[in-house]
Amino acid sequence: MAQIDNLPPLRDVIQTHGIAAKKNLGQNFLLDLNLTSSIARQAGDLTACDILEVGPGPGGLTRGLLAEGARRVLAIEKDSRCLPALAEIAAQYPDRLDVINGDALDINPLDHLTPPIRICANLPYNIGTELLVRWLTPPTWPPVWDSLTLMFQREVALRITATPGSKAFGRLAILAQWRTDCQVVMDLPPEAFTPPPKVNSAVVHFKALPAPRFPAEAKTLSHVVATAFNQRRKMLRASLKGVAPDIEDRLIASGIKPTDRAEQIDLERWCALARAVKA
Known part of the structure; x- marks a missing residue:
């Protein structure tokens, strides 16, 4: 496993701070720093960007984003048990990580971010689709974010990238493909997570288009x-x-x-x- 900073391995972190994943929070932790760094790289060059991360948990992807050079990361975490672990990361990367303890569905992150903005997250399964729809349907377009790099259940990822005529094609595909270029960029098996979910996962990268592909209200x-x-x-x-x-x-x-x-x-x-x- 890659050593990307001087912090302890993530398995030690969750043991030290007693952060057992909770099903009701949609938590499945990705502990391999090789993988979290790979996800961060899918978001592109981060050195001039503020990054919004939702559901950082013990901070695996957070560490990947910072190690890959993110100018600043704003992490929104509902589970207060994760805050001490995230505070250790903030100390390792002074002035580059801010953490808000709260529900991402109730927080407007724009008050805390400076453009250009990218969103990169291993989204909690129970709110992932709702957050995506919000990000795809802002009051004005182009949006405040340049790109989204998001992990979903693979079934959801296939719905996002589905083509007409397939059973997976639906509202989610239309909303995503109307205003973005989107594609699956990584697949992850259940055993990559702790605890392993019952489904495969996938990372989807969305690049905001300057205008929708076709005119419509x-x-x-x-x-x-x-x-x-x-x-x-x-x-x-x-x-x-x-x-x-x-x-x-x-x-x-x-x-x-x-x-x-x-x-x-x-x-x-x-x-x-x-x-x-x-x-």
């Missing part, structure tokens, strides 16, 4: 797509009948057959439909 697109995929087995003329009284005409005008189902429609036509509904 974000709120309308999100509403139309969510409505369609909530009843994905139905034909679109049925699943979207509540969106507009003349939905069949709007589907046809967008190049969509009313008898198609949601997963058959590509991003460009979803955006066309959003424009037609908005009009």
